[in-house]
Amino acid sequence: MVDLPDRRTNFVDWYLAVVEAADLTDKRYGVKGLNIWTRYGFLARRQLDAVLVREIEATGSEPVEFPALIPENEFAKEKEHIKGFDAQVYWVTKGGLSELDVALALRPTSETAIYPVFALWVRSHRDLPLNIYQIVNTFRYETKTTRPFLRVREIHFFEEHTCQTNEATATDRVRSNLAAFRRMAETFGLPYLSIRRPEWDKFPGAFYSIAFDIPVGGARTLQIGSVHHYRENFSGPYGIRYEDTEGTQRLVHQTTFGLSERLLGAIVAVHGDAKGVIFPSSIAPYDVVIVPIPSAETRVAVLGAADELADRLRRAGRRVRLDAGEERPGAKYYHWELRGAPLRLEVGRREAESRVASSVDRLGRKGRVAFDTAAVDVTARLAEFDRALGERARSAFQASFAVARSLEELAKAEHVYLVGWCGSEECGHRIETAIDGALLGVPEDGLPLDPGTPTACIACAGSDGVRWAVAGQPL
Amino acid sequence: MVDLPDRRTNFVDWYLAVVEAADLTDKRYGVKGLNIWTRYGFLARRQLDAVLVREIEATGSEPVEFPALIPENEFAKEKEHIKGFDAQVYWVTKGGLSELDVALALRPTSETAIYPVFALWVRSHRDLPLNIYQIVNTFRYETKTTRPFLRVREIHFFEEHTCQTNEATATDRVRSNLAAFRRMAETFGLPYLSIRRPEWDKFPGAFYSIAFDIPVGGARTLQIGSVHHYRENFSGPYGIRYEDTEGTQRLVHQTTFGLSERLLGAIVAVHGDAKGVIFPSSIAPYDVVIVPIPSAETRVAVLGAADELADRLRRAGRRVRLDAGEERPGAKYYHWELRGAPLRLEVGRREAESRVASSVDRLGRKGRVAFDTAAVDVTARLAEFDRALGERARSAFQASFAVARSLEELAKAEHVYLVGWCGSEECGHRIETAIDGALLGVPEDGLPLDPGTPTACIACAGSDGVRWAVAGQPL
Numbered sequence: 001m002v003d004l005p006d007r008r009t010n011f012v013d014w015y016l017a018v019v020e021a022a023d024l025t026d027k028r029y030g031v032k033g034l035n036i037w038t039r040y041g042f043l044a045r046r047q048l049d050a051v052l053v054r055e056i057e058a059t060g061s062e063p064v065e066f067p068a069l070i071p072e073n074e075f076a077k078e079k080e081h082i083k084g085f086d087a088q089v090y091w092v093t094k095g096g097l098s099e100l101d102v103a104l105a106l107r108p109t110s111e112t113a114i115y116p117v118f119a120l121w122v123r124s125h126r127d128l129p130l131n132i133y134q135i136v137n138t139f140r141y142e143t144k145t146t147r148p149f150l151r152v153r154e155i156h157f158f159e160e161h162t163c164q165t166n167e168a169t170a171t172d173r174v175r176s177n178l179a180a181f182r183r184m185a186e187t188f189g190l191p192y193l194s195i196r197r198p199e200w201d202k203f204p205g206a207f208y209s210i211a212f213d214i215p216v217g218g219a220r221t222l223q224i225g226s227v228h229h230y231r232e233n234f235s236g237p238y239g240i241r242y243e244d245t246e247g248t249q250r251l252v253h254q255t256t257f258g259l260s261e262r263l264l265g266a267i268v269a270v271h272g273d274a275k276g277v278i279f280p281s282s283i284a285p286y287d288v289v290i291v292p293i294p295s296a297e298t299r300v301a302v303l304g305a306a307d308e309l310a311d312r313l314r315r316a317g318r319r320v321r322l323d324a325g326e327e328r329p330g331a332k333y334y335h336w337e338l339r340g341a342p343l344r345l346e347v348g349r350r351e352a353e354s355r356v357a358s359s360v361d362r363l364g365r366k367g368r369v370a371f372d373t374a375a376v377d378v379t380a381r382l383a384e385f386d387r388a389l390g391e392r393a394r395s396a397f398q399a400s401f402a403v404a405r406s407l408e409e410l411a412k413a414e415h416v417y418l419v420g421w422c423g424s425e426e427c428g429h430r431i432e433t434a435i436d437g438a439l440l441g442v443p444e445d446g447l448p449l450d451p452g453t454p455t456a457c458i459a460c461a462g463s464d465g466v467r468w469a470v471a472g473q474p475l
Numbered sequence: 476m477v478d479l480p481d482r483r484t485n486f487v488d489w490y491l492a493v494v495e496a497a498d499l500t501d502k503r504y505g506v507k508g509l510n511i512w513t514r515y516g517f518l519a520r521r522q523l524d525a526v527l528v529r530e531i532e533a534t535g536s537e538p539v540e541f542p543a544l545i546p547e548n549e550f551a552k553e554k555e556h557i558k559g560f561d562a563q564v565y566w567v568t569k570g571g572l573s574e575l576d577v578a579l580a581l582r583p584t585s586e587t588a589i590y591p592v593f594a595l596w597v598r599s600h601r602d603l604p605l606n607i608y609q610i611v612n613t614f615r616y617e618t619k620t621t622r623p624f625l626r627v628r629e630i631h632f633f634e635e636h637t638c639q640t641n642e643a644t645a646t647d648r649v650r651s652n653l654a655a656f657r658r659m660a661e662t663f664g665l666p667y668l669s670i671r672r673p674e675w676d677k678f679p680g681a682f683y684s685i686a687f688d689i690p691v692g693g694a695r696t697l698q699i700g701s702v703h704h705y706r707e708n709f710s711g712p713y714g715i716r717y718e719d720t721e722g723t724q725r726l727v728h729q730t731t732f733g734l735s736e737r738l739l740g741a742i743v744a745v746h747g748d749a750k751g752v753i754f755p756s757s758i759a760p761y762d763v764v765i766v767p768i769p770s771a772e773t774r775v776a777v778l779g780a781a782d783e784l785a786d787r788l789r790r791a792g793r794r795v796r797l798d799a800g801e802e803r804p805g806a807k808y809y810h811w812e813l814r815g816a817p818l819r820l821e822v823g824r825r826e827a828e829s830r831v832a833s834s835v836d837r838l839g840r841k842g843r844v845a846f847d848t849a850a851v852d853v854t855a856r857l858a859e860f861d862r863a864l865g866e867r868a869r870s871a872f873q874a875s876f877a878v879a880r881s882l883e884e885l886a887k888a889e890h891v892y893l894v895g896w897c898g899s900e901e902c903g904h905r906i907e908t909a910i911d912g913a914l915l916g917v918p919e920d921g922l923p924l925d926p927g928t929p930t931a932c933i934a935c936a937g938s939d940g941v942r943w944a945v946a947g948q949p950l
Contacts, residue, residue: 026592026595028592028595029541029542029588029592030546030548030549030591031542031544031546031579034542034544035542036539036540036541036542036592037539037540037541038539039537039538039539039607042537042538042539042540043538046538062514062517063514063517063518063521064511064512064513064514064517065511065512065517065631066504066511066512067504067506067509067510067511067629068543068612068614068629069506069509069565069614069628069629071505071506074505086571086572087571087572088571089570089571090544090567090569090570090579091567091568091569091570092565092566092567092568092581093566093567093568093569094565094566094568094578095564095565095566095616096561096562096563096564096616096618097561097562103569104506104565106567106581113504116505117501117503117504117511120501120503132514137543139543139544141570141571143571153544154542154543154544156540
């Protein structure tokens with residue numbers, strides 16, 4: 001049995017303990033920040049990726065894969081961008097026994113790999129929009145403390161890159177990405193805020209950045225993804241031009257949409273409890289675990305019934321784990337609760353005879369699943385479970401926020417705060433100093449609570465252009 | 476229109492032209508041997524991977540993912556292995572602006588990344604067998620001529636690594652891998668030989684290696700995968716031990732199974748023809764392409780009928796491409812023949828009225844697909860197509876081999892040759908010199924033709940221990 005730290009008072013230690021105890025990762029690789037995707041962790045990631053792929057392809061984006069190695073000269077073309085990543089890049093300098101003529105960056109992100117080729121792919125307005133995505137690993141030489149899924153040096157990464165005809169159609173693509181992420185997050189029962197980052201915290205090279213943030217206890221927040229409008233900032237240096245319907249050469253406007261394995265970390269962080277991980281059914285490695293409870297006399301009948309039930313559910317597309325090992329049932333319950341299996345079905349003598357299994361979901365809610373209607377019954381149990389899990393997360397989400405009316409209040413760092421902000425960088429930095437964190441920016445799509453109209457900037461007390469902004473301590 | 480080189484007389488140029496013309500890859504990335512997976516190429520790869528995953532997981536192997544970066548000290552532990560890869564490794568020596576304390580190898584293969592961790596995972600006979608696989612990219616600093624899919628510097632790679640209790644159970648795993656590959660290759664209609672490599676051509680560090688080879692014109696062959704028995708060659712240096720049922724500590728016996736994007740190249744190479752690529756239905760990006768042929772008066776009816784047909788097939792799980800663009804039908808036929816779509820359905824006025832589409836498969840065989848039974852009809856057409864494609868490949872495969880009775884015959888290099896071989900390394904090298912290629916080894920599972928019992932070694936004329944071996948010119 002693993003003793004997990006208290007989640008409420010000691011969130012980070014709880015998180016670190018639970019991802020290892022639940023066998024989602026193995027940190028015992030020889031290099032700090034390079035972790036192993038264990039079998040169980042990999043299966044969760046595969047489910048998660050399948051949801052991303054489904055939702056992004058529904059918006060007309062198509063998969064590609066560009067090389068992981070980027071020649072130094074291409075990497076350096078967009079000045080802000082290279083400045084932003086300089087300190088974080090791994091460089092390949094040797095091939096075999098000799099020095100390379102041109103050093104190769106191990107991609108930290110793929111703008112500089114993809115855009116020279118976009119310049120070849122885009123010729124005419126008929127080539128637009130160009131919406132492509134890839135799911136690849138990226139690499140960052142992190143100097144901060146690394147944590148599984150949240151900050152690692154090899155990152156499982158989703159990145160969409162698009163070319164659009166002009167600023168307005170690029171803005172449409174940004175909106176389409178925000179909507180796609182909303183659908184993904186709903187699937188995971190994950191409440192979040194879309195926040196437009198202040199100027200000084202944009203992605204290096206972006207015109208503007210909208211990030212998705214979640215509260216993870218006290219004032220702490222976690223950025224779980226972002227969408228960027230690049231305008232012509234990259235198409236200029238990389239020469240990505242098209243001929244419009246009038247025959248004029250124009251630079252494309254570009255957007256990107258990025259997500260990473262951090263999303264898996266966020267799901268663990270948000271839904272987990274004192275017993276361990278809780279997976280929404282869409283990404284659980286096994287959405288149904290069947291535990292047979294045989295006695296010496298009932299062994300054949302009970303195992304046979306459990307087999308039949310597993311088989312029926314598998315044929316209906318369920319990811320079933322039949323745990324027929326020799327451990328006591330209690331040990332198995334503990335094992336699968338720690339690992340976050342959404343639904344457990346128990347089959348003992350009584351259940352085998354009546355052909356109705358007892359069900360317990362990971363929130364402890366009991367029910368029944370009849371063998372003959374098992375596929376339908378399990379679908380109903382899991383839908384109820386996902387709904388309850390999402391509601392629980394939404395309540396906790398709303399309770400995480402508070403309105404702060406003074407810089408002193410921010411210093412308590414008991415919540416993530418809504419603050420009145422005049423929009424000036426100077427006031428922004430004063431807010432950041434007060435909370436010892438970041439002014440995350442102005443929410444795009446509504447606030448988590450209803451504080452009325454903001455009247456004064458929390459820093460300068462000015463009332464001109466004041467809006468509600470979010471301040472927190474990003475992990 | 477693209478003019479493809481003649482496949483028979485100029486195979487390599489035909490191959491290079493067809494993979495680009497069919498839009499499977501883009502070679503215009505800034506670094507030699509690092510190519511781009513285009514949208515169409517990526518979709519083919521995704522289908523291919525799905526078959527590998529299905530077949531390998533059916534044998535009880537589970538997915539994991541280990542880091543891409545391997546610390547130099549771990550990389551160097553198995554002496555033969557490091558010797559074999561030394562000249563091919565990309566080294567990361569810088570992180571951000573500073574030199575790394577320990578250089579990191581960009582994995583050329585993952586033995587040295589995985590085995591230190593296997594030493595932690597394996598404790599007891601109850602942990603065995605341990606069968607895991609990963610699909611990742613590997614990196615090799617190739618100095619030979621690079622060719623898309625066949626020899627590249629970033630390689631899309633499948634690698635299974637297993638730990639078994641002893642030499643015999645490891646041999647069983649090798650047999651299980653050979654059977655899994657047979658099932659995969661059958662799905663792709665790809666005939667091949669399983670050949671046990673001679674001692675001097677084993678995988679660096681292996682006890683023995685069995686490779687899968689295909690003939691690709693004249694004496695040329697292509698290795699498309701391999702299975703290795705490592706015995707205790709790696710478990711010794713990496714200390715992978717288990718306690719057996721008697722309480723004794725023993726080293727595990729290990730096996731690996733490797734495949735790569737070369738398999739996709741092989742499918743293109745084997746099935747393609749003068750018109751372009753031919754994909755078996757299992758890996759075609761689109762298994763059905765629908766071409767509507769409207770006139771001004773029939774436009775609404777024809778496009779409506781094509782839509783209905785596409786919709787019916789999609790709901791049945793088909794990967795349908797409805798090509799409703801403005802090009803002439805002939806241009807579309809050409810486009811999809813070049814790209815290897817297995818089945819084309821044409822819908823004009825007559826087809827819309829009768830609700831029966833005309834079908835033409837990529838081998839030119841005509842048929843009909845009724846709208847109301849479209850799913851079943853298309854399944855039948857594709858099954859016939861796959862069968863015919865496989866038979867065609869098998870005939871060509873058998874015609875590629877000949878028996879050689881003298882070293883002079885080998886020099887003609889008109890076929891891949893079966894030769895009598897006494898098993899000595901000296902004679903092996905004489906054979907290799909004669910064919911200006913390689914003695915690939917002794918087939919494991921039967922010969923491609925029936926040359927009777929071998930009587931004399933082609934090199935020394937000795938009759939002791941003579942067996943049929945295969946000699947060719949590996950690409």
